[in-house]
Amino acid sequence: MMDVVIIGGGASGMATAIRASLNGAKVTIIEKNNKLGKKLLVTGNGRCNFWNKEQDLNKYHSQNIEIFKEIYDLKKDEVLKFFDDLGIVYQEINGYYYPVSNQAITIVEALMRKIEKLGIRIIYNEEVLKIKKDNNKFVILTDKNKYEALKVVIATGSIASINDEYLGYQISQELGHNITNLYPSLVQVKGKDSYYNKWNGVRAKAKLSLIVDNNIIKEEMGEVQFTDYGLSGICLFNLSGLINDYLNNNKEVLININLVPWFNNSKDEFKKYLTNLSNKLDYTLKDILEGFLNYKLVRVILDLNNIKDDIKWNDVKQDKVIDYLMNFLFRVLETKDFRDAQVVRGGIFLNEVNSKTLESKKVDNLYFTGEILDVDGICGGYNLGFAWMSALLVGDSIND
Numbered sequence: 001m002m003d004v005v006i007i008g009g010g011a012s013g014m015a016t017a018i019r020a021s022l023n024g025a026k027v028t029i030i031e032k033n034n035k036l037g038k039k040l041l042v043t044g045n046g047r048c049n050f051w052n053k054e055q056d057l058n059k060y061h062s063q064n065i066e067i068f069k070e071i072y073d074l075k076k077d078e079v080l081k082f083f084d085d086l087g088i089v090y091q092e093i094n095g096y097y098y099p100v101s102n103q104a105i106t107i108v109e110a111l112m113r114k115i116e117k118l119g120i121r122i123i124y125n126e127e128v129l130k131i132k133k134d135n136n137k138f139v140i141l142t143d144k145n146k147y148e149a150l151k152v153v154i155a156t157g158s159i160a161s162i163n164d165e166y167l168g169y170q171i172s173q174e175l176g177h178n179i180t181n182l183y184p185s186l187v188q189v190k191g192k193d194s195y196y197n198k199w200n201g202v203r204a205k206a207k208l209s210l211i212v213d214n215n216i217i218k219e220e221m222g223e224v225q226f227t228d229y230g231l232s233g234i235c236l237f238n239l240s241g242l243i244n245d246y247l248n249n250n251k252e253v254l255i256n257i258n259l260v261p262w263f264n265n266s267k268d269e270f271k272k273y274l275t276n277l278s279n280k281l282d283y284t285l286k287d288i289l290e291g292f293l294n295y296k297l298v299r300v301i302l303d304l305n306n307i308k309d310d311i312k313w314n315d316v317k318q319d320k321v322i323d324y325l326m327n328f329l330f331r332v333l334e335t336k337d338f339r340d341a342q343v344v345r346g347g348i349f350l351n352e353v354n355s356k357t358l359e360s361k362k363v364d365n366l367y368f369t370g371e372i373l374d375v376d377g378i379c380g381g382y383n384l385g386f387a388w389m390s391a392l393l394v395g396d397s398i399n400d
């Protein structure tokens with residue numbers, strides 16, 4: 001019989017194993033891949049953005065955000081020390097933390113080194129199919145073997161960016177846990193219109209506002225990628241997790257794109273600005289717009305307004321053009337699916353776990369860490385942030 005078995009050797013599984021072992025637990029990790037930390041290697045475009053200096057609750061999402069706050073308050077100040085103690089040297093760039101090597105493998109290898117030094121047992125290439133509670137012990141069935149353990153940590157991550165079967169939710173449900181609705185988050189968004197091939201490949205700074213029932217739900221500013229299916233880019237990703245819930249409730253979802261976020265004044269002021277520019281330069285509208293907007297975006301705006309290339313500003317419906325520049329309405333069809341998403345919005349309800357230990361309220365000695373729980377964050381190191389915080393919490397409480 002094993003003491004503590006961690007199902008999944010990703011970010012949170014590895015960190016939990018180290019912390020629990022440092023606290024004296026005898027730990028085994030069961031991982032379905034042939035190595036640990038596979039997803040970690042692709043994070044931050046291979047650089048692993050593992051934390052963010054700006055730690056605000058509003059960077060995270062959960063249906064039980066007040067429970068998340070308790071977890072966060074307990075562990076957010078311990079994360080960087082954990083990495084210091086692994087010997088990782090890191091750098092902060094605009095609040096984002098990366099290893100100075102700029103390589104995710106530095107983080108994975110540092111975790112591995114510690115795991116090996118602590119003598120933590122790893123069972124590779126076995127997928128856990130089912131976990132049963134039998135009196136005071138757990139019976140863990142994999143595709144190859146059967147194990148017994150006193151305590152189990154489910155650290156199987158989420159279905160995001162997974163190509164094969166994912167059993168984490170099913171295993172947890174069979175143990176009596178409930179899962180919130182699940183949605184792809186940090187994911188690209190497809191639109192309903194047919195002109196996207198004209199703006200395909202453009203990257204431009206813009207302000208995006210998610211609009212439902214004429215209300216602004218959330219705003220983000222940054223580089224937007226205009227693609228042949230719709231929109232992508234970090235600021236779009238940060239809105240994406242909200243979209244599917246509205247669509248499922250038959251709401252129309254719009255993204256208002258301000259293509260001139262550098263102009264901080266009103267529409268009337270912008271109209272005056274363009275009128276002055278046009279009078280001064282005596283150019284066509286196309287030439288004027290191309291002075292500050294990517295030519296492909298100019299093409300889209302001119303075509304949608306039926307404006308020929310030789311037409312001047314004074315000869316068009318100016319308010320309409322201003323609307324397209326400052327309030328371009330992108331009609332959302334859907335987000336891309338889980339396979340394309342960086343994370344999943346939703347997971348095991350936080351009110352089914354003890355916020356001070358992350359032990360299940362339904363099954364004694366069962367714990368959860370990481371993305372399988374109903375917590376997700378925006379881009380910037382927040383999702384790994386939760387993986388570490390939850391791992392440290394379980395690692396510190398599992399021996400009590």
Ligand SMILES: Cc1cc2nc3c(=O)[nH]c(=O)nc-3n(C[C@H](O)[C@H](O)[C@H](O)COP(=O)(O)OP(=O)(O)OC[C@H]3O[C@@H](n4cnc5c(N)ncnc54)[C@H](O)[C@@H]3O)c2cc1C
Nearest residue numbers: 008010011012032043044049128156157370371381383384
């Ligand atoms: C492309 C991409 C880029 C990202 N970049 C960032 C970033 O820069 N910063 C950031 O904060 N977050 C980033 N994320 C999100 C981050 O990687 C995850 O939130 C984080 O890895 C979750 O940690 P976890 O331990 O919960 O799950 P994971 O790290 O996914 O680990 C789960 C482990 O469990 C194993 N497993 C699953 N089911 C079973 C089973 N039944 N039996 C045995 N083993 C099993 C899996 O093989 C895996 O090794 C990114 C995600 C993606 C996809």
